[in-house]
Amino acid sequence: MTTTMRAHVLTRYGGPEATELREVPVPAPGPGELRIRVHAAGLNPVDYKIREGQLKVIRRYPLPIVLGNELAGVVDACGPGVARFAPGDRVFARVDKDAMGAFADYACVAEALVATMPARLDFAGAAAVPLAGLTALQGLRDELHAAPGQRLFIPGGAGGVGTFALQLAKQFGATVATTASPRGEALVRRLGADVVVDYTAQRFEEVLSNYDGVFDLVGGDTLARAFAVVKPGGMVLSIAGLPEPLTARKDLGRGPGLAALFWVASLGLRLRARRRSARYRYLFMHPSGADLADLARRIDDGALEVVLDRVVPFAQIGAAFAHLESGRAKGKIVVRMVD
DSSP: OOSEEEEEEEOSSSSGGGEEEEEEEOOOOOTTEEEEEEEEEEOOHHHHHHHHTTTTTTOOOOSSEEOOSEEEEEEEEEOTTOOSOOTTOEEEEEOOTTTOOOSBSEEEEEGGGEEEOOTTOOHHHHHTSHHHHHHHHHIIIIISOOOTTOEEEESOTTSHHHHHHHHHHHHTTOEEEEEEOTTTHHHHHHTTOSEEEETTTOOGGGTOOSEEEEEESSOHHHHHHHTTTEEEEEEEEESSSOOOHHIIIIITOOOHHHHHHHHHHTHHHHHHHHHTTOEEEEOOOOOOHHHHHHHHHHHHTTOOOOOEEEEEEGGGHHHHHHHHHHTOOSSEEEEESOO
16 A cells, blocks of 8 residues: 555645645554545535634644545544444545544544445535534534424525535424525525525515524624524524634533633624524534434435535645635535545
8 A cells, every 4th residue: 555645735824825735644543543545525614714724713733734624435444443334334524623634545533423424425425414414413403403383594505504404404394594696596495495585685684583593604794684583582503603602611622711712702793692682602513423324314315415516626626625715606515536
């Protein structure tokens, strides 16, 4: 076996020029780890936020480091103590947040974070699921407690997380509203949206009101206006706004120092929520092989569609990120490592 591999490496914090494709050593699996021959890897906004240094206050990575947070591939080797998988198994994973490493020919991942790939998906489809799918599942199930009779507003339903969130919210029994351009309306309606607001022609807060919860996937002005949609006692949950104190304790397992920093950063948003007698929560999803297995079952049952914007060769990962950062993608962008 070769001792080096291709990898997309972060060399310093900054723009696209801060990353490069280079040869690095093939990693060896440690206790409880699988080494996976990566066939495809998904792109996500968190990747370029890490590259730009936006998350340095939460996690400082030792540079250089291989980027990438989700993958699909074939188990190549198992470290000591691995019990559920064997070489040759087709798997997918949201990799450890502290290690990353999905944008490479091989990656080592803890067994607990890995699940068997959905049988009905190819590697590109499977690589599009972990981060966005887990975010949607955990946000709706654990934070918004989506259930029959609820009315949920999910702005940005045509994006990577949104395409999963719309479908899962409907599966949990909720009535769902979203925003889309005329170009994206057919997609979000196919995925289950009951109400679609054309954000190019309408302000959603003038159309929607008294919703039980908002799952904000956009941030910025969209998040600021979302509080006008939620009813008293409801929740605005965001993955694109500013973290609040519970984020530090519950999602990151950190102490009072970071919680205090987040208290200050999120004060304006929490005051907006208080004026509506509502709650504001920021979510950092957590990797979970068990939750991935749940998503795989839904996909194989035909209940969950994976929406791909495009699949590009690994050598074109720079162009793929430019498209992602343009905000025009409908669904997920994936890089293919193996033809």
